[in-house]
Amino acid sequence: MAKRAPRARQDEPADRPAPRQSATLPWLLYAVVFVCGAVLMSLEMIGSRMLAPYFGNSIFVWGSLISVFLAALSLGYWLGGMVADRWPRFSVLAMLIAAPGVIIAILPFVYPALNRAIAGGDIGSRMGPLLSSIMLFLVPSVFLGTISPFAVRLQARAVASVGTTAGGLYAVSTAGSILGTLVTTFYLIAVAGVANIVHGLGIVLLAVSASILLGRQRVRQAGIVGLCAVVLLTVMIWHARTRAAEAGLILQKDSFYNHIRLAEDGEQRYMDFENLRQSAMSLKDPWDLRLRYTRFLPLALTLQPEPKRALILGLGGGSFPKRLYRDFPDVVVDAVDIDPEVIDIAKRYFEVPEDARSRLFATDGRQFVKQATDKYDLIFLDAYNSDTIPFHLATREFYEEVRRRLAPGGVVVSNIIGTLRGPQSAFFRSMYRTMSQVFPTVYVVPTYDQSRGWILGDINIILLATQDPTRLSRGDLVARAGRVGGRLIPASELAEYAAFLSEVPVETGDVPILTDDFAPVEILRAL
Numbered sequence: 001m002a003k004r005a006p007r008a009r010q011d012e013p014a015d016r017p018a019p020r021q022s023a024t025l026p027w028l029l030y031a032v033v034f035v036c037g038a039v040l041m042s043l044e045m046i047g048s049r050m051l052a053p054y055f056g057n058s059i060f061v062w063g064s065l066i067s068v069f070l071a072a073l074s075l076g077y078w079l080g081g082m083v084a085d086r087w088p089r090f091s092v093l094a095m096l097i098a099a100p101g102v103i104i105a106i107l108p109f110v111y112p113a114l115n116r117a118i119a120g121g122d123i124g125s126r127m128g129p130l131l132s133s134i135m136l137f138l139v140p141s142v143f144l145g146t147i148s149p150f151a152v153r154l155q156a157r158a159v160a161s162v163g164t165t166a167g168g169l170y171a172v173s174t175a176g177s178i179l180g181t182l183v184t185t186f187y188l189i190a191v192a193g194v195a196n197i198v199h200g201l202g203i204v205l206l207a208v209s210a211s212i213l214l215g216r217q218r219v220r221q222a223g224i225v226g227l228c229a230v231v232l233l234t235v236m237i238w239h240a241r242t243r244a245a246e247a248g249l250i251l252q253k254d255s256f257y258n259h260i261r262l263a264e265d266g267e268q269r270y271m272d273f274e275n276l277r278q279s280a281m282s283l284k285d286p287w288d289l290r291l292r293y294t295r296f297l298p299l300a301l302t303l304q305p306e307p308k309r310a311l312i313l314g315l316g317g318g319s320f321p322k323r324l325y326r327d328f329p330d331v332v333v334d335a336v337d338i339d340p341e342v343i344d345i346a347k348r349y350f351e352v353p354e355d356a357r358s359r360l361f362a363t364d365g366r367q368f369v370k371q372a373t374d375k376y377d378l379i380f381l382d383a384y385n386s387d388t389i390p391f392h393l394a395t396r397e398f399y400e401e402v403r404r405r406l407a408p409g410g411v412v413v414s415n416i417i418g419t420l421r422g423p424q425s426a427f428f429r430s431m432y433r434t435m436s437q438v439f440p441t442v443y444v445v446p447t448y449d450q451s452r453g454w455i456l457g458d459i460n461i462i463l464l465a466t467q468d469p470t471r472l473s474r475g476d477l478v479a480r481a482g483r484v485g486g487r488l489i490p491a492s493e494l495a496e497y498a499a500f501l502s503e504v505p506v507e508t509g510d511v512p513i514l515t516d517d518f519a520p521v522e523i524l525r526a527l
Contacts (some may be wrong), residue, residue: 001383009409010020022129028212029151029169030168030169031152032093032097032151032208032501033148033169033170033172033173033176034173034175034176035176035204035208035312036144036147036173036176036208037148037174037175037177037180038177038179038183038522039074039104039144039180039201039205040069040141040144040177040180041178041180041181041184042103042180042181042183042197043104043137043140043141043198043201044066044069044137044181045180045181045184045185045189046184046188046197046198047065047133047136047137048061048062048065049194050107050111050115051064051065051115051129051132051256052274053259053261053274053392054115054119054128055115055119055456056125056130056134056274056276056388057274058129058407058522058525059238059522059523060125060129060130061129064129064130064133065129065132065133065137065418067133068130068133068134069137069141070140072139072142072145073144073145074145075142075145076141076142076143076144076145076147077146077148077149079142080096080145080147080148080149080150081150081153082148083096083146083154084146084149085153087204088150088153088154090154090212090213090216091212091213091216091218091221092150092213093147093154094209094213094218094221094225095209096143096147096150096209097206097208097209097212098206098209098225099140100139100141100144101202101203101205101208101209101229102206102228102232103140103143103202103207104140104198104202104205105198105201105202105206105232106108107136107197107198107202108194108195108198110136111132111136114135114136116130117134118132118376119124120184125522125525131133135297141253142338143244147173148169148173149428152165152166152169155169164313169287185238189254189255190254190255190256193405194254199232202232203229206226206228206229207229209225210222210226212517213225214506234249238349242527244412248263248264249261249262249263250262250263250264250349250364253341255339255342257339257341258273258339258342259273259274259337260273260276260339261273261343262345262349264283266283267282267284268281268282268290269283269317269349269350270317271316271317271345271349271350273384275445276384277291278316279316279317279319279350280317281319286350287322287323288319289319289489290319292447292460292461293415293447293462294319294320295488295489295493295497296445296460296462297380297415298445298485298487298488298489298494299413299415299462299464299477299497300411300464300476301408301484301485301487301494302477302480302481302484302494302498303411303464303470303472303480304377304378304409304410305480305483307328307375307378308330308407309331309332309334309374309376309378310324310331310332310333310334310376310377310379310380310406311335311336311369311372311374311376311378311379311380312333312335312336312379312380312382313365313368313369313379313380313381313382313393314336314380314382315335315336315346315360316337316382317345317346317349317350317352318335318346318348318350318352319350320380320382321333321352321358322350322351322352322353322358323488324488325353325357325358327487327488328487329357331357332356332357332359333357333358333359334359334361334376335352335361336361336365336368337360337361337365338362338363338364338365338383339362339452341360343362343459344362346360347360352520354383365381366392366393366398366401369401369402370401372405374405375405375406375407375410376405376407376410377406377407377409377410377411378410378411379402379405379406379411379413380413380414380415381393381402381412381413381414381415382415383507384417388404388417388525389416389431389521390521391520391521392519394431394434394514394519395514395515395519396434396437396438396515396516397466397515397516399435399438399439400414400438400439401433403439406467409468410465411464411465412439412460412463412464412466413462413463413465414435414463415459415460415461416431416461416462416463417460417461418431418456418459418461418503418525419457419458419459420444420446420450420455420456420459420461421454421456422454422456424456426511427521427524427525429506429507429508429511430508430512430514431463431514432506432508433464433506433508433513434514435463436508437513438465439465439466439467440467440469440471441465441466441467441470441471442463442464442465443463443465443472443477444458444462444463444501444506445461445462445464445497445498445500445502446460446462446500446502447460447461447462447497448500449500450484450500450502473503474499474503476496477498478498479497480498481494481497481498482494482495511524
């Protein structure tokens with residue numbers, strides 16, 4: 001009686017290689033999880049640049065991204081295990097990689113309009129980036145989350161070796177994630193546009209998928225995936241060449257710290273970071289102070305009329321530092337900005353001088369203050385990250401370091417975007433309370449007249465802090481403005497702005513003092 005051939009195990013991969021090819025499988029699967037781990041984390045890091053122009057670069061953006069990616073990985077691990085148990089085939093693995101490749105490759109065609117629509121819906125600084133993160137990144141990240149458990153199922157040869165196999169594959173996937181994070185943040189963002197990086201991530205996944213299929217002799221399927229990659233590349237190139245240039249756009253780039261947009265409208269040139277206007281320059285008169293709040297900064301002269309050295313933290317287009325440099329030929333102006341790209345743009349496009357009296361430093365403002373040895377008569381704090389102040393430049397400890405850099409009779413001037421009164425004023429009032437912990441006298445000068453009723457929306461608010469415990473009245477400040485005005489802005493205009501001085505006590509009992517240990521500036525801004 002003839003013996004029947006043994007049946008194949010139902011859980012054996014249908015496209016398992018011949019024994020002579022089996023030695024190549026460990027290398028293939030380790031390479032696959034490594035690349036997919038790198039793509040996933042690269043997408044997460046570049047995701048912040050996809051959201052920042054519409055929602056800022058706040059803690060809410062990062063919280064949304066991290067939460068969505070972690071949720072996607074959790075769901076992907078679970079689904080990947082189930083799919084691998086049911087269809088443990090390399091062709092299925094290839095499709096699980098190709099699907100997010102296509103989705104990611106087309107994201108640059110979708111995300112600007114989607115983000116504009118969500119931001120325009122005004123659903124809040126928390127829900128806006130969260131909804132956008134879900135819609136843009138959840139699905140492709142779920143697919144990428146399936147890869148590691150699927151690879152474990154294909155690689156494991158026996159129950160006794162599952163632990164070693166899983167540990168090895170997840171370790172390699174994590175190593176890929178580390179590399180993807182470092183390469184994207186340390187290199188790619190500074191040399192390639194966001195759209196190019198995202199397109200490239202999708203193409204890489206499609207290439208990995210096609211390679212798996214070719215390795216399994218699935219030539220037709222590999223050809224289809226390859227064709228998708230070619231079509232996407234063609235569309236990308238066509239779109240880049242035919243896209244109409246934005247009227248007046250001079251440059252748009254991503255530095256390590258900002259999404260920078262530089263444009264002009266025929267009358268002025270301006271620079272934006274993410275969703276915030278940073279600087280503007282008149283094309284006819286490059287020395288003019290165009291942004292309204294910069295014309296209030298000369299109020300510092302009412303308290304220190306004879307400065308010899310000034311420090312500005314936050315350069316932007318440098319309109320105020322260069323005007324101070326021109327109108328006060330005996331003053332040495334040190335301007336600090338963390339972003340060297342911003343300094344380069346300020347010199348090239350905004351005519352900011354750099355010499356022995358106008359010194360430009362590319363470093364973190366707090367580090368500069370901590371390491372400086374000079375004393376300054378005027379210190380201007382105007383460093384903004386998107387629409388809020390970096391928390392380490394808003395704490396009591398930072399103001400104490402600033403105070404140590406003040407010369408006798410020196411003045412600290414801080415520009416704050418906030419609301420004076422009402423339920424949304426917590427950020428301003430907390431900043432005021434914190435500064436008042438360090439300086440005995442802090443003046444509040446809103447940049448719009450409040451005499452006919454309080455403006456309850458966001459405006460620029462100028463805080464003037466001194467070590468002199470004697471507080472000047474509004475009349476005193478106006479009189480001094482009339483005497484020291486004429487440089488920077490006309491005396492009559494400076495006197496008008498001095499009259500905006502608020503003499504209403506600022507209620508601070510319900511807001512925190514900001515410290516290095518506790519400085520929730522983004523949350524206070526969102527209230």
